[in-house]
Amino acid sequence: MLISFTAKAGGGGEEGGKFDAGKAMLDHIADAHEFHFFSVGDFHATLPLPVILYSPQRGLSVFMSSKFHHGHEDYNGYRMVGHDIVAVNEAGAIDETVTVLDFSITKNVAQMLLALVVLFFLLKAVAGKYKTGQGVTSAPKGFQNAIEPVVMFVRDDIAKPNLHHKAGKYLPYLLTLFFFILINNIFGLLPGAANVTGNIAFTLVLGLISLVVILFSTNKHFWGHVFWFPGVPVPVKILMLPVELMGVFTKPFALIVRLFANMTAGHIIILSFISLIFIFAEMSKGAGLGFAPLSIAFAVFIYVIEVLVAFIQAYIFTNLTAVFISQAIGDHHYEEDVVAH
Incomplete structure (x- = not known):
């Protein structure tokens, strides 16, 4: 990512004009019809789509x-x-x-399809080893040993605490969601790669899929609490109705915006530090060269943090999805007993 942006910025954010940091950054994180790796003069190393x-x-x-x-x-x-x-x-x-x-087939689409292929063959290979008994009658080996703790983490720290006895039913979806977001997050950090999870259309589709899963998990108790909340006066019920109904749709909206904003912000911060080199270089070449080591050091530090953020955002999206599904399923017997007494 840093190499690709540096090559573009080095050529100037605007042809024949001063370096435009904002334009260069937005151009880098935007979707495109080719993968751009670097440029040397009039030579552009690209992969057309x-x-x-x-x-x-x-x-x-x-x-x-x-x-x-x-x-x-x-x-x-x-x-x-x-x-x-x-x-x-x-x-x-x-x-x-x-x-x-x-x-x-833009670079976002191409990279998303690549992530799907990697996800499929990765999990298929691991599942194949379990079928042969490796990891069941013997200790897991190789890449299986790296994947198993992640699967156990999603099962024991996300699915079971939120969904309890129904965890097994939703575990395949939660695992797919976690690994798909994680792979796309990591791919987005590679030089010349697309920032797929920083695309609002991508997160919108993930959020809508989660909304569908949540709605199909609801029951009459859930909708009873939305349209006519028990145990409160009628005027309060009328006031709460639009709020509760809006809450059904604001939950997936929060998922959409959270992932998009965090992954885009990380890229913007890294690119901002790199841009400072060219901004100072326009004042004087000495200032640009002098500030370069500090700017690159900060950019590399944030880059390492972004690797951690890639895992954190995959966890947050998956965990919140599990929480919202749990709320849709909800055991409301306790609340009904309180109202009855």
């Missing part, structure tokens, strides 16, 4: 993003403007009458 466009006026168009030559050339009636693709006419002007639907 498939561009899949559909226009009702022009039909389907499929090609590689390298056809745009990093946004310097148009191709097949399309132009890349920043990270977006727009239609152009024969005169080379943007044609706003043409609707463009972008179904491209």
Whole structure:
């Protein structure tokens, strides 16, 4: 990540202008149609990705993003403007009458699919060893020995304390959630990689899936407490109704924003320290070189912290999901007994 950003920043945040730290940082964490690793002069080390466009006026168009030559050339009636693709006419002007639907495999999508493949083969390999008896009749070995404590942690410290006798039912979902977020968090720290968990669309889908699981786990007691809370006066019930109903949807919203904000903030802090080198260098080259060691030291420190944050955020998202599912299932017999007495 640091290498990729340094290469971009070294080329200037704006072509022919002063370094724009904000633009460089937002450009780095944004989605794109290629993986960018580094640049040396006019040479750009990139990995192009498939561009899949559909226009009702022009039909389907499929090609590689390298056809745009990093946004310097148009191709097949399309132009890349920043990270977006727009239609152009024969005169080379943007044609706003043409609707463009972008179904491209962007770097966020590609990396998410890679994470899915890694997750599948990783857990499949570990499960295969258990089938042969390794880890059951004998001690686990190799990578299985590293995965087993994590699985036990999710089971014993997340699922069982929150879901009790129903922990086994939800454990596969919680394990999938934990490992999927963790792998994407770690991948996002690699040089040139995409910040998938820092994309609001990604966390939105995870939050909506959790909402569906939570809603399907509810019962009549849960909805009874939402629409007509027992044991309180009628005026208070009426006041609590919109609050309780809103709470059903604010819980997954908190999951969505928490993961997105924390992973994006970590990247921004690291990039901010790196940006200081180029900001000081614009004042004087000596100041830039003098501040570089301190800036890099702080960036590396935050980078190490981000590795810890990758695990913490996966834990928090999974644990809160388990808590919300537990609240949806809820044993309300105690509350009903209090009301009865």
